[in-house]
Amino acid sequence: MDTHSQVINRLRTTFRSGKTLPEEFRREQLSNLLSLVKDNEQLIIDAVYKDLRKPKFEAVLSEIEMCRNELYCAIDNFSSWMKPEYVSKHLAVKLDDCFVRREPLGVVLIIGAWNYPFQLILIPLIGAIAAGNCVIVKPSEVSAATESLIAELIPKYLSQDCYTVVCGGAEETKALLENRFDHIFYTGSQAVARSILQAASIHLTPVTLELGGKCPCLIYGRVNIAAAARRLVWSKFFNTGQSCVAPDYVLCTRDVRDALLPFLRETLEEFYSKEPQTNLDLGRIVTDRHWTRLMDLLHKSRGKVVLGGESHQEEKYIAPTVLVDVEEDDVLMEEEIFGPILPILTVESLEEGIDFINRKEKPLALYVFSEESSVVNTVMEKTSSGGFCSNDGMVHMTLPTLPFGGVADMSLLSHILFQ
Helix, strand or coil: CCCCCHHHHHHHHHHHHHCCHHHHHHCCCCCHHHHHHHHHHHHHHHHHHHHHCCCCHHHHHHHHHHHHHHHHHHHHHHHHCCCCCEEECCCCHHCCEECCCCCCCCEEECCCCCCCHHHHHHHHHHHHHHHCCCEEEEECCCCCHHHHHHHHHHHHHHCCCCCCCCCCCCCHHHHHHHHHHHHEEEECCCCCHHHHHHHHHHCCCCCEEEECCCEEECCCCCHHHHHHHHHHHHHHHHHHHHHCCCCEEECCCCHHHHHHHHHHHHHHHHCCCHHHCCCCCCCCCCCHHHHHHHHHHHHHHCCEEEEEEECCCCEEEEEEEECCCCCCCCCCCCCCCCCEEEEECCCCCCHHHHHHHHHHHCCEEEEECCCHHHHHHHHHCCCCCEEECCCCCCCCHHHHCECCCCCCCCEEEEEEECC
16 A cells, blocks of 8 residues: 555656646536536435535535535636736736746645534535546544445545545644645644644645634524524534534624523424434434543533533434523533534623624624614624625535635634646
């Protein structure tokens, strides 16, 4: 078996040969990747169900359709992305051609995450292929079934001279990072991101980080409470709350909170029934370790559980849970929750809510529910976040033409393509 350095050298030799540069080659590989998704839809659904007990609807939407949309967008547009971008000129160069020419970077490493184990490998891979790079993908070992499927399918559909899969755990990732890459793309935690940045700095390798954080949901002013409750429940408890862009906590006045709670209860029962543990539309926590972390947070919180709270360790089950009377210094506010637990905090005014958000790290996403455009615009103008969405949740990340990423500690560079 080749060592990591031998694999990287082989890919680098391929890249230097110019094989990945022609438009025809890139289009062929993107079309093959689209065939991979279409041909193996049920295998993908089965793999993510085994890893996360992810419901079929969620798997199709988040693991398959998002990849298809990204592929259609890339296939339709990448040839125009390859063209030179002509710039304005002054008199001295009036007769010259002055343009920006985009070039691929070389050999790219993509390190995926376990919560959307197929999508978070394929979407950056699509960009890397469209831009003309060679790629090593490292799926998350936590989602073992999807990791195995990716390792099986990519060599069948893509050129093995240009694209390869490396499986394994933290030691495998550490060994990969000892080598020089031309770009590293990582999705995951801030702690691991720091170690990746440290390793990349040795070779001055550029890095794109897509990290998590605490995404606020501010509900204020004149609000359609019923619609807000449905969209909040959908975006928070989709994938059992294990989404980096899920609303992490709610900020609202006491009056709004009291009006919201009955609609949250009604919506939770509609979506997941009165017995969510037996409902097939609710997934599970990925590992025992992650389940224990979430239950520790729930037990240590000083907030009051008003909805949910039930759990089952053997099943790695936690019911969709809502807490009130949560304070800013509560344990639930110390780190990203990343599970089906939603704390509601109260504020007295819009300004207090904005100040609360601005005291924290800039979020990956910020959600505002209000039918007053002045409220939405004020929040957007006075805060900073990677993504901003009004009167809905998470939908901004489904649009492939929008860059996706965070600000400051939440991300290093928003991304569309490696070019």
